[in-house]
Amino acid sequence: MRPAKPKAEAPRLSVGFILANRFTLCAFANFVDVLRLAADEGDRSRPILCKWTVLSDTMDPVASSSGITVQPKERLGDPRRFNYIVVVGGLMDETPNLSPAYHRFLHEAVAAGIPLVGVCTGAFLLHQAGLLDGYRCCVSWFHHSDFMEQFEGLDPVADQIFVVDRDRLTCSGGASSAHLAAYLVDKHVGRAQANKSLHIMIIDDALQAEKPQPGIPLDLKTRDPIVQRALLIMQQNIDTPISVQEIARRMGNSKRQIERHFRLSLDTSPQVAFLNIRLDLARHLIERSQKSVAQVAVDCGFCDSSHLSRMFRRRYGATPQALRRPGSVEEEAALA
Incomplete structure (x- = not known):
């Protein structure tokens, strides 16, 4: 058998x-x-x-x-x-x-x-x-x-x-x-x-549930649904920034309504919030990726690397290039 x-x-x-x-x-x-x-x-x-x-x-x-x-x-x-x-x-x-x-x-x-x-x-x-x-x-x-x-x-x-x-x-x-x-x-x-x-599948080790969702860094916290929706539209248009007027049109609100809600909720204007979102992403890419400064500028909706560097220094007190040289951010800030 x-x-x-x-x-x-x-x-x-x-x-x-x-x-x-x-x-x-x-x-x-x-x-x-x-x-x-x-x-x-x-x-x-x-x-x-x-x-x-x-x-x-x-x-x-x-x-x-x-x-x-x-x-x-x-x-x-x-x-x-x-x-x-x-x-x-x-x-x-x-x-x-x-x-x-x-x-x-x-x-x-x-x-x-x-x-x-x-x-x-x-x-x-x-x-x-x-x-x-x-x-x-x-x-x-x-x-x-x-x-x-x-x-x-x-x-x-x-x-x-x-x-x-x-x-x-x-x-x-x-x-x-x-x-x-x-x-x-x-x-x-x-x-x-x-x-x-x-x-x-070429994925790093398993992540725990609490791991934050990957995506665009967003430090602007609000519970105002109008502001939340406007911020999401901004995130979706990082590389080709659109006007507040266009954001308002897509949402079915007036430009003045959007601006009032941003002032009450975040104490800033939609224009400044949009610029800060783009700069936050630019810093994230400079620190975490190998992309050139010129490519980061394009990805974040700036005219060129010079435009990005001017806005970057105004916001962070250092140029994008400085963030990639260990110790140079403090040096550049001290000289500013």
């Missing part, structure tokens, strides 16, 4: 994905690839230690925000066959609410004790389904104001890459979805597998 073949090891981590129409492909792909690379030796992609599938109520292909479609593999069925249900959101203006079938499935998952994960704007969809009441949740700094406007009474976290609050896990999307997936792999499969996935 031939010896019996050893039973295949059951997956230690099983994940079902629900993709919203116009979902963010990058966030979904990062999450899946961490599972894929942790599931097998090397990068052979066999779903041994981890298993994942895309679920659907209709089995119709789902279009991502980039236009690339994904074909679901299984119908919704029993949520208890998964360790986690992950909802991947996408474009705010083009992502409709999930269908009643998805809502029923998610509520069944909660009743069965299955944790829910919201990726990118998936937190919006979970809240619309009534499944985030009483929970902290993570949203991208880019969507913080949108969340506050749509879901009164909630205070989402926009300064961490992901949030774990009991059986609800949410992340801001992009690269943070890889770190949230690595957190789950670490918990259920092992730290070595989590780190292996990230290293193959």
Whole structure:
């Protein structure tokens, strides 16, 4: 008699994905690839230690925000066959609410004790389904104001890459979805597998949930929704600065209203705030990147390196070049 073949090891981590129409492909792909690379030796992609599938109520292909479609593999069925249900959101203006079938499935998952994960704007969809009441949740700094406007009474976290609050896990999307997936792999499969996935994906070691979201440094803190929205528009137009009049037009407010709110909230003008945002980013790039001063000037919306240097010295008391020479900032400030 031939010896019996050893039973295949059951997956230690099983994940079902629900993709919203116009979902963010990058966030979904990062999450899946961490599972894929942790599931097998090397990068052979066999779903041994981890298993994942895309679920659907209709089995119709789902279009991502980039236009690339994904074909679901299984119908919704029993949520208890998964360790986690992950909802991947996408474009705010083009992502409709999930269908009643998805809502029923998610509520069944909660009743069965299955944790829910919201990726990118998936937190919006979970809240619309009534499944985030009483929970902290993570949203991208880019969507913080949108969340506050749509879901009164909630205070989402926009300064961490992901949030774990009991059986609800949410992340801001992009690269943070890889770190949230690595957190789950670490918990259920092992730290070595989590780190292996990230290293193959050329991502540094796994980041903890409390790690600040990467992005443009912004020291201007305010709870005024008009000012918050104007600041976000400024951040989106760093390299090609737009006028306060144009910001007001995009927001549906008058220039005078914007200026009054900035004075009351930040005791400064929108023009000065915009310049300071650009200078803060320029300093961040000078200190953290290898870009030339000329390229930093272009990236931050200055005419040229001379223009950047003049504004830089006026704000920081030193030139951009001085920040790259150890000890020279103090020397230059002393000579000024």
